[in-house]
Structures are given as structure tokens and as C-alpha cells.
Amino acid sequence: MARPFDVQAVERKWQERWLREGTYDVDNDDPRERYYALCMYPYPSGAAHQGHVRNYTFGDLIVRYQTMRGKAVLSPFGFDSFGLPAENAAIKAGSHPRIFTEARMAELRRSVERLGAVYDWRRLVVSHDPEYIKYSQLIFLAFLNAGLAYRAEAPVNWCPGCATVLANEQVLSDGTCERSGDVVQRRNLEQWFFKITDYAEQLLNDLDALAWPERVKTMQRNWIGRSEGVEFDLVFAHDASRAIRVFTTRPDTGYGITYAVVAPEHAMLDELTTDAHRSDVAELVERATTATEIERTSTPDCGPGLSKRGAFTGSYVVNPFTGQPVPVYVADYVLGNYGTGAIMAVPGEDERDYAFARAYGLPVVATVERPPGFGDGAYAGDGRHINSGFLDGLNVADAKVEASAFLVTHARGVAKVNYRLRDWLVSRQRFWGCPIPVVYCDHCGIVAVPVEALPVLAPDDVTMDQSGQSPLATHAEFRDTSCPRCGGPARRETDTMDTFTDSSWYFLRYTDPFTPGRPFDPEQAARWMPVDQYIGGVEHAILHLLYARFYVKALVDIGLAPGVDREPFARLFTQGMIRLNGSKMSKSKGNLISPERYFDRVGADALRVFHLFVGPPADDVDWTDQTEDVIDGCARFLDRVYRLSTDSTFAKRSFDPSLDLPLRRIVHHTIDRVTFDIDRWSFNTAVAALMELLNATAKWARESGVDDAVCNEAVDTLLLLLAPMAPHVTAELWAMRHPLEPSVHAQAWPVADPILTAEQLVVMVVQVNGKVRARIEVSPTVDDSEARALALADPTVRSWIGDSEPTRVVVRAPRLVNVMV
RNA sequence: GCCCGGAUGGCGGAAUCGGCAGACGCGGAGGCCUCAAAAGCCUUUACUCGAAAGGGUGUGUGGGUUCAAGUCCCACUCCGGGCACCA
DSSP, rough: OOOOOOOOHHHHHHHHHHHHHTTTTTTTTOOOOOOOOEOOOOOSSSOOOOOHHHHHHHHHHHHHHHHTTOEEEOOOOOOOOSSHHHHHHHHHSSSSSHHHHHHHHHHHHHHHHHHTTOGGGOOOOETTTTHHOOOOHHHHHHHHHOEEEEEEEEEEEETTTTEEEOOGGBOTSSBBTTTTTOOOEEEEEEEEEOGGGGGGHHHHHHHOOBBHHHHHHHHHHHHHHHEEEEEEEEEEETTTOOOEEEEEEEEGGGGGGOOEOOTTTTTTTHOOOOOHHHHHHHHHHHHHHOOOHHHHHHHHHHSSGGSEEEEEEEEEEOOTTTOOEEEEEETTSTTTTSSSEEEEEEETTOOOHHHHHHHOOOOOOOOOOOOOOOSSSOSSOOBOOOGGGGTTTOOHHHHHHHHHHHHHHHHHHEEEESSSSSOOOOOEEEEESOOOOOEEEEETTTOOOOGGGGOOOOOEEEEEEOSSSSSGGGGGHHHHEEOTTOOOOEOOOEEEOOOOHHHHTHHHHHHHHTTSSSSSSHHHHHOOOOOOOOOEEEETTTTHHHHHHHHHHHHHHHTTTTTTTTTTBBBBBEOEEEETTEEEOOOOOOOOOHHHHHHHOOOHHHHHHHHHSSTTTTEEEEEEETTHHHHHHHHHHHHHHHHHHHHHOBBBBBOOOHHHHHHHHHHHHHHHHHHHHHTTTTTEEEEEHHHHHHHHHHHHHHHHOOOHHHHHHHHHHHHHHHHTTSHHHHHHHHHHTTHHHHHHOOOOOOOOHHHSSSOOOOEEOOOOOOOOEEEEEEETTTHHHHHHHHHOHHHHHHHHHTOOSSSEEEEETEEEEEEEE
């Protein structure tokens, strides 16, 4: 494309100036109203891809727009620089992850600068920076001190591909690792956990007040999975002093308990199992505990597969409602780590119990009346209770209340709330992460590394392989140490922390990376937080966004962030993903379309306008054969802006209201439209409005000649409104037109004149029998009877009505009249 | 299976409240400029009947409410995403 100016030179010039002058540096004592705009800090995977471009284009638009609105905008940048890909790449290259990572960081930073996105680089935060490590460890120790970090043996998810354990959140629903795709195995290992479950209730309740996409909030609610019910005892039939404890959300169905089930991991399984059934039970347990998640969950719900998934223990417990003994089974459909690990089974009202009962020939009792026409199977809906003694005739809600009360008095019952959410497993058997700052002493046990000794840094000369133990464990000099408490021989923890711990507080560090000796000054953090606008991909809906919420609440509670809002992100926007031929564009799929190519060919401004214009920001973008043409179209639009702004060949004339007022009205209407659209994140229509303004101004200048003041108002307004979207070309044109003024981005956002935005004439639609038959220009203030008279007097309308009298006339002045005949 | 989204011209999309469907752009067609091309500029472009004036049809499918439905209600189809033995 032949361009009317040297795009590359202009973009380079302004990028250098913004960087050199620190245009978007903002001090903590800035007196203006504060605004914190943040894109999720990126994993440094090298030069930016289109997903980054889209993200930072939106973020930069907000930063520049809010600055023009007169706010002190905090716009920081950083890198989530710890993590597995760097470690794996380093193993492959025989190099150090730091070398690899820092090279990728430099590439990404270069891309971001070439995009023209502006940041306060003084606040750069990097996960693997020793300062950041120090404070990540300080926070870990504070959690440990507060009882929020603990070490426990538990069945955990082991990924053979990554050679490390994973958090539940990192295992996909098909039982594979979200990163490597390997089938995750279950292992019993001693690991570090964070007590996120202490915050389950708050994490759930506080979602309500957040201005987040409903979809993301729903995902978090489902993940937390609150359920209310009753925990109570099922006493052994042969020994009333012993009992298994069960949890249920349907105490009302208690008369329908026809058996009970314990999980294969249940502590009392051995006690329950009689000699005659010992081998069957052992076989089932063996199968269940060695099975991968996939095998355990992929078996069909009914049919022959089920016969392999449960076994009778030989014992009986008593149904507290009927007093009758019911058999106790062990089955893998009951999970050891939810509720009490044991259930009362009600096949009449629970689908899983029904399938199991069918497969094992267990009785099914209906305790809730079925609606007419209901066939076989479990019925989970509402209805009158039947076969239920004192509960008969009650609906489900009322019966729950009565049954719960009964269990409280007769079966040591207590009301109980359970969550699906598990504690966050944070230790990783990998090298490239933040070391966990504790030592193990034979005398003193687990001892925290003293704060003065932080940071605990991993040595550089470590052999990294995928043996399954932490690479640090093989480094004797690091591993072997002395106990900070007794001075005796001790061993360092050699696991590192999940990288999601780093991304759980970086946004706090941004608010004050300046005060020495502390992660951040709580006073500064409290002033900037919460983030006013957080922008990122929806793939973090549960992982990062849940962990960060937990961190902030915990940091406030343990005194590290007093006064800081308990929710980190007031508004969240999740952008759509970019697809190429139907599949997500990603580095791992190797189907990236490099932004660099477009920076070189059409410039950053054109690529930015494309990402804004292509569709709603929340929607996915399909990168197709047409995309190249659309990007060229965006470059063409900017070229037209350039030509119009620099054209001095239009015929000059003096002000003429009939020629100039219509254009001025368009200009001021456009100010309102663009402002409204940016505020509601409708960037595509904001760009369309600017294209319309450009077209209208060019047509006006060409056809009627120009009055200088009117022309300048139109062009300058266009540049101001376009400045957050296409910062380079607008900065250049503004500087050419106003060499003595501050730059376009330092100007105030324009405000529309209400007199000019008020409508002068309205097109009133006249329908006959609901079909548009005429359009009449009317004053916006016409009342209903005038509108009706005007409509009925219109010759075209008359011809459609003919001789007949209208049966009804609906008038909505000044917009519409509908005549029925 | 459950829970969320979505379906509008050849394509991406627009349409704050139930009130002109298709803004804006891409692509296409025609024209101007040019020796010619590129670039630029202008006109046109939902489908359909018609020479035209003008008419009819039209927002995934089928019903409904309404003077009026892309928009609201009911049922369904397809596509995308999330969750999935959580008792």
C-alpha cells in the first residue's frame, strides 16, 4: 500500500518519545482522581501474538482514554516469569531458565512497545526477581504463621509429563493435565497446601457485588460448589456404639435409604468388612486407587461396568427413620475427600444411587410422589412425601426441615455446609519457581527461614531433569543446612511454589514497588486498589482469578494489607480468543500469525484499529482469508484521516448555518456516541462512528467548501476521539496542526454541546397496517394529535388508506404513527 | 446429563426502551483519473417480481403475545463454552 506518510518513522518517533519522557509514569502522590487499569501480567513466551495485541490494545485504549478524562491512571507492566516452559526449554538447550526467560521477556517487551502501548516502566514487576521472591516468601511465611499454609499427606494429582504434582484447578475434567495433556495419576504424597477452603463462603458471597461477566462468576460459584445439608450417624446393626457418619442434602428422603456406601479410602472400611467379603473389597479398593481419573470416571453409569465398581462389605447399619438394617457397600462413586466419605443411598431420589441399586439388585423405595407420566428411575423433583411416616404429605422443603430436626435428636445430626472446593496444593517438584522458605530439622520439625535470611534463592548450578523429585533436592549445598532454631543439621525444603502464587499478588506490588523492606506500602495499596478495570482471557476464570481473590482476603486478614479492599478486581473484562481455521491460535499449536509482520507492513495503529473494529471485544475473532483485507481497510481509514487533516485545497468560504450546522451536529453527536461506546466496551461501534464522522466531514468539505473554524472543530474532534485507538498518527497530526500545544493525549476529552446534540428534525415513520408507507420530517416536539394529523394528511398514506375510515391509529410522537384500516 | 452464551446479506458485524432491519467495514459490480497500471476518488450492492414507477418476501425452525417482534413468551434444531459421580 502506498501511504501518505512514513508510518514506521512516525510510530518509532512517538514510541521513543513516550518512553523517554515517561509520559505515562504516575506518582503515588498524584493529586488527580485515581484509576487503576490492568492487563493480566503475561507469561514471557517471546514476541507477542495476536491475543496479546488484542489484550494490550484494549488496555492501552482505557489508559489513554481515562487519562484524557483527567485521571491519574496507574498502568504497570510485568512478567509472570517463573514456570515450566522455561525450565523445559532450558533442559533441552542445556542452558539456564533465567537466560531463556529473560530473552523472551525482552522480545515481548519490544512487541508491546511497537504496539504503542504505554506503561509506567519504573514499576516493572518480574516474578523471578530476587526482591519479588523475597516478598513472595515473606507472604508464604505469614500464611504459615497464620495457619493458612500447612503440610499434609493427601492423594494428589501427579502429572508424569510435567514431573510434578498439580492443583485440582490444573486438572481438566477429562483427567488430563491442562498444560501437557498427559493423563494425571493419583499419588499419596506429603505436600504444602494453602487453606483456601477457609475462605469458601466469602469467596462465594463476595462474587455478588463484583462487576464481572456473569459467566465467570457462575464458573467460580460452580467451582466452589456450596451445598447445605445434614451430617448424621448411621449406627452399626451389630454394635449401636459404632457408626459411620454421612452427609446428605436430602434428609427428607431418609425413609428411602436402602443401603449405605463408603469410599474406597474410608478409614472404617477395614472395620466394616467381614472375612467373607474381604477379598472382594480388597480387589475393589485396589482397582479404585490405582485407576486414573479417566478410568474411574469414564465407566458408563449403568450396565455391566458397574458390577466392577462396588462391593458388599458384609456389614449392616440401621436406617434411623425406619429402624431397619441396610447393607453397607464400598464403591468408587463415593469420593473419599468430599463430605464424610460416606453416604446414605436413596435410589428412589438419586440417579447414581438408582443406577447402583439396579446393578446390585438393591431395593428402590419412592419417598416423593411422582408427577403423572413419570416412568422409571430416580425422581429429583418436588412433590408430596409418601412411604415416609411422619413426613407423609409434606413437600420437599418442609420435609427437609422436619427430617433434619429428627436427625438432630435421634442420630447426632448437625446442620452442615459442604464445599466442592479443596485446599490449594502449592508445592511443585520443579526448579524454576519460588523456593518454599522452610527447613526440616530432626529436632524442631518444620522451621520457617527467618525473615532476615530471605530471599532463599536457588543456586544456578543445578542439574535439571525430569526424575520426579525436585532438582534442588539433588544439590547438596542448597539442601543441607542448619536449623535456624537449634543450629543442628537440617534439610531445606526443595520444592518450589506454584507459579499461581506469584500472580496472586503482583497487582499489589505494582502499587508500590518503591518502599524498601516491604512487599508494598499498605497505605499506597489501599489507595490504588481495587483494580478499576482488569482485562484478560477467560481461561483464567477459575485458576488465577480465584487464587488472587483468596490471597487478597488472606493478606488483609493477617495484617499485611490493612485497609485494602477485600476484592482485588472491581471490574473484569474477559476478551474473546483468536481462532485460525476454527482452532484457538496458540504457540503450542504453532498456528500463530505474527503481529510483527503487521507492524512492519501497515503499522501498529492499523492493527490496533482492526482489533477494535473487527467485532465486539468479548467475542472470538476468526482469522480468515478476509482478515488481511480488513486490516488494509483500517490502514486506509487512517490514511483518509491523515489526508483530511492535512488537506489545504478545499474551497474556503465564510460560515453558513445551513451548510455548517448539520456538520457541527454530527461532530457533537459523535462525541456522545464514542464516549458512550467506550464506556460500554463497544469499541467496534465507536470506530464505526469515527468512520462516519470522517466520511461526513470529507463530503461536506468537498461539496460545500469549508469554513475554517467548523473544519478545525470537526478534524480536531476526530483526532481527539481517535487518540486512544490510534495513538501514533493522531499524535503526529495533532503536533502538525497545533505545534505549540500539549500533545493530543494530554488534551481533555471533548464534551458535546447539548444544544448541538438536541435533535432539530425527526423522521417520523408512518405505517399502514404495520408496514412503512411514508416518512415525514417533523419537529421533535410534535404532540400526538399533530403527529396523527400530519400522518393522515400525507398523500401516500391517504392512497394506502383509500376511502375507508382508520379503525385504529397508534401514535408514538415524534417517532411513529401506525394506521390500521 | 446440567448450566451459560450464540444463530441477522457473499463475509465481519450494527440495531440502549418492543417502533425505519442490515449502520460501519470487507468483498463484488460500474464509473472517474491514467498511455497503461497501482494508489486515490465517485456511484451501487439483502433476496425477489418489474423496463420503470412501484410491489412482495426477509433476522436458525414451529407456535404465541402485540397496532407493531431480530428484540418478549413457549417448544425445538444446530453451533460454541463451562461443569459433570460433590451425595
